[in-house]
Amino acid sequence: MISIAQSYAHTIMGVSRSGLDKALIVRKLWECCAIPSFLYGVEAMLISKTTIKKLEMVQSQVARVILQLPRSASKVSGFTDAGLVPIADRIKERTGLYAWDVVNKRKDSLLKDVFASVMRSGDDPWGVSVTRIGSIGAGQGLFVRRKAAAKRVLREDSIKNVRALKLEHTSLVCMPDPRVWFQLQDHVTDDSLSKLLNMVRVGDVGLVNRWPNDLGYSYKLCPVCLDQDEMFLLCEAHVLLACPATDFVRRSSGLLAYSESMRQGGIVAQNTILKAYLGGDGAGAAVLLKRAKTMRQGFDSWFQQVANL
Numbered sequence: 691m692i693s694i695a696q697s698y699a700h701t702i703m704g705v706s707r708s709g710l711d712k713a714l715i716v717r718k719l720w721e722c723c724a725i726p727s728f729l730y731g732v733e734a735m736l737i738s739k740t741t742i743k744k745l746e747m748v749q750s751q752v753a754r755v756i757l758q759l760p761r762s763a764s765k766v767s768g769f770t771d772a773g774l775v776p777i778a779d780r781i782k783e784r785t786g787l788y789a790w791d792v793v794n795k796r797k798d799s800l801l802k803d804v805f806a807s808v809m810r811s812g813d814d815p816w817g818v819s820v821t822r823i824g825s826i827g828a829g830q831g832l833f834v835r836r837k838a839a840a841k842r843v844l845r846e847d848s849i850k851n852v853r854a855l856k857l858e859h860t861s862l863v864c865m866p867d868p869r870v871w872f873q874l875q876d877h878v879t880d881d882s883l884s885k886l887l888n889m890v891r892v893g894d895v896g897l898v899n900r901w902p903n904d905l906g907y908s909y910k911l912c913p914v915c916l917d918q919d920e921m922f923l924l925c926e927a928h929v930l931l932a933c934p935a936t937d938f939v940r941r942s943s944g945l946l947a948y949s950e951s952m953r954q955g956g957i958v959a960q961n962t963i964l965k966a967y968l969g970g971d972g973a974g975a976a977v978l979l980k981r982a983k984t985m986r987q988g989f990d991s992w993f994q995q996v997a998n999l
């Protein structure tokens with residue numbers, strides 16, 4: 691299963707740009723060719739946690755190609771911005787809906803008898819996982835709901851899991867929720883502005899504030915501000931919204947006016963403002979890519995000042 695997934699991933703990630711958007715092609719091939727192939731029949735199997743973990747890693751590689759993100763970027767962006775359902779949740783949904791079919795639809799009495807026997811035994815690992823899936827969602831059990839409602843409950847559970855995972859990553863503090871869950875977000879293309887936007891959303895622009903660079907340097911505090919005896923934690927929100935290195939860009943692009951309109955004279959955290967600017971305010975793809983242009987100017991200006999220190 692893992693080797694099939696890896697083989698598909700390598701082939702898909704190697705596709706070259708051929709007039710069509712690479713982000714779209716890679717995602718489409720992953721969803722339509724790779725996933726059905728290596729998850730075939732998974733609903734009736736028990737898959738180990740180790741296998742699921744390895745499959746998640748392969749899917750993360752594909753997501754990073756779709757989003758043009760570095761290896762260091764959080765895998766959560768694959769679930770949010772690339773819209774890929776976590777492998778564990780895909781298996782959970784397939785198993786849950788298969789069990790729903792056996793309970794509610796199948797006329798095959800032999801299959802029903804075997805299923806009932808497995809579930810009655812109480813210690814069959816697959817049966818235990820079906821029981822756990824059947825209890826997802828508040829109120830009535832999954833298998834007594836209508837199928838559409840059962841699907842919705844399983845999908846909401848996946849969203850809840852991704853949200854919980856997102857909260858564990860401090861680098862994702864400025865990442866807004868997707869406009870539509872588990873679909874490629876409409877700002878994602880193979881364009882360089884989309885790449886920058888994805889990098890800011892995932893908090894990994896390469897400010898060298900989390901991991902050392904090739905020369906072994908890393909900054910916890912903004913070096914531009916430190917040079918002026920000011921101490922500010924280095925992060926994307928500081929660079930774009932507060933650092934003197936980007937003052938001109940902020941004033942000339944309307945970013946300062948945007949921040950002030952959010953503050954309305956009060957105090958609003960920089961991360962809250964950046965999260966809104968990155969799409970949390972409901973802005974569509976065209977506006978977000980225009981903002982990415984402003985952010986690129988801001989980061990260029992900051993990197994230039996750091997280089998001149």
Ligand SMILES: [Zn+2]
Nearest residue numbers: 912914915933
């Ligand atoms: Zn600064």
